[in-house]
Amino acid sequence: MTARTEFILLAGFLGSGKTSLLVDWLALPEAAQTAVIVNEAGEIDVDGAIIAESGTIPMAMLANGCVCCSLTNDLVFTIRALVEEREKAGLPPFRRIVLEGSGLSRPGPILRSLAPLAPLNLAVRVVTTCDASQAAEQARHFDEVASQLAAASTIVITKPDLAGTGAAEALAGAINPLATLVLEQDRAARARAAFAPAPPAALPAGPMAPERAHPRVSVLRVAFAPEAGWEDRLDWMEDLAAFCGDRLLRVKGFIRHPGTGATLLVQAVGTLFSPPAPMSGGQDLPEALVVIARDLSAQDLRVVNPAAPVLVAPYRPGKALTCVPG
Numbered sequence: 001m002t003a004r005t006e007f008i009l010l011a012g013f014l015g016s017g018k019t020s021l022l023v024d025w026l027a028l029p030e031a032a033q034t035a036v037i038v039n040e041a042g043e044i045d046v047d048g049a050i051i052a053e054s055g056t057i058p059m060a061m062l063a064n065g066c067v068c069c070s071l072t073n074d075l076v077f078t079i080r081a082l083v084e085e086r087e088k089a090g091l092p093p094f095r096r097i098v099l100e101g102s103g104l105s106r107p108g109p110i111l112r113s114l115a116p117l118a119p120l121n122l123a124v125r126v127v128t129t130c131d132a133s134q135a136a137e138q139a140r141h142f143d144e145v146a147s148q149l150a151a152a153s154t155i156v157i158t159k160p161d162l163a164g165t166g167a168a169e170a171l172a173g174a175i176n177p178l179a180t181l182v183l184e185q186d187r188a189a190r191a192r193a194a195f196a197p198a199p200p201a202a203l204p205a206g207p208m209a210p211e212r213a214h215p216r217v218s219v220l221r222v223a224f225a226p227e228a229g230w231e232d233r234l235d236w237m238e239d240l241a242a243f244c245g246d247r248l249l250r251v252k253g254f255i256r257h258p259g260t261g262a263t264l265l266v267q268a269v270g271t272l273f274s275p276p277a278p279m280s281g282g283q284d285l286p287e288a289l290v291v292i293a294r295d296l297s298a299q300d301l302r303v304v305n306p307a308a309p310v311l312v313a314p315y316r317p318g319k320a321l322t323c324v325p326g
């Protein structure tokens with residue numbers, strides 16, 4: 001008998017380490033026959049670009065109206081397309097399909113939307129990342145954190161190298177004492193434990209609740225004017241962190257070095273920026289940053305440094321849906 005295909009919703013708050021965990025997992029031999037769906041195929045598809053650097057992973061993008069929520073018709077369509085294309089190609093079914101949810105989405109509505117896929121008999125579960133350095137604080141402002149932890153069969157404590165895990169463990173234990181807790185320091189061991197087969201949960205029944213809007217969260221697109229130099233880019237990001245403080249939730253995108261033409265991945269979780277990382281094939285990536293902030297508008301960001309050669313606008317995710325079964 002063929003094993004059931006697992007459907008794993010990888011949940012976790014903005015910047016809590018979902019993509020990193022997935023990339024660590026995809027590097028392991030036991031990740032063979034995994035397909036990945038990324039819930040963010042706007043113009044600046046950072047997660048897709050990072051995962052694509054891992055090699056030839058069958059990957060599908062969901063593009064929808066909101067960078068923070070999941071419009072789930074696309075999801076049903078995409079999963080069906082992945083499964084059917086695989087069948088048509090005469091290949092065995094995927095062992096698992098992983099959907100990386102967006103950091104502000106709640107798992108319940110996403111899982112409920114899978115009801116039309118009942119005939120596929122997917123074994124469904126949720127793996128949630130919980131950032132040791134930030135989760136307890138984020139949970140105070142965003143109840144999405146509790147929804148993501150509550151839905152998990154496995155909770156993975158990430159970034160144990162940045163902070164003690166006590167606060168995140170206490171939060172996870174208080175919200176979902178039944179989940180398996182992954183506390184590995186070693187990243188490969190963490191990824192292996194995170195995706196280790198586990199008893200599947202039943203699909204929640206009932207109609208799909210709409211995703212709640214996030215009235216305090218703005219998703220903004222920042223581009224640099226042609227005259228902007230390298231220092232202008234770095235200075236602006238530094239000013240952004242100082243200006244926003246704890247209202248800055250997440251920055252990710254690509255910047256181009258005007259001198260060398262190299263494209264670098266830029267990321268910050270809160271105000272903590274990671275060193276920019278060069279992207280191979282970067283010339284095809286757009287130069288722009290996605291800034292996700294609480295209680296800040298595009299207008300506010302324009303005054304970070306009014307003289308800077310920077311353009312700020314609300315971010316509009318792409319509408320097209322691409323599906324690339326491999």
Ligand SMILES: Nc1nc2c(ncn2[C@@H]2O[C@H](COP(=O)(O)OP(=O)(O)OP(=O)(O)O)[C@@H](O)[C@H]2O)c(=O)[nH]1
Pocket residue numbers: 012013014015016017018019020021047102103129158159160161162250252267268269274
């Ligand atoms: N020190 C440390 N940094 C980590 C770890 N895991 C992830 N990061 C960093 O945290 C930042 C965010 O990681 P991602 O994997 O992109 O997080 P995400 O949850 O996919 O982010 P969104 O998709 O924006 O919600 C990146 O700069 C990572 O390099 C970890 O275990 N330790």
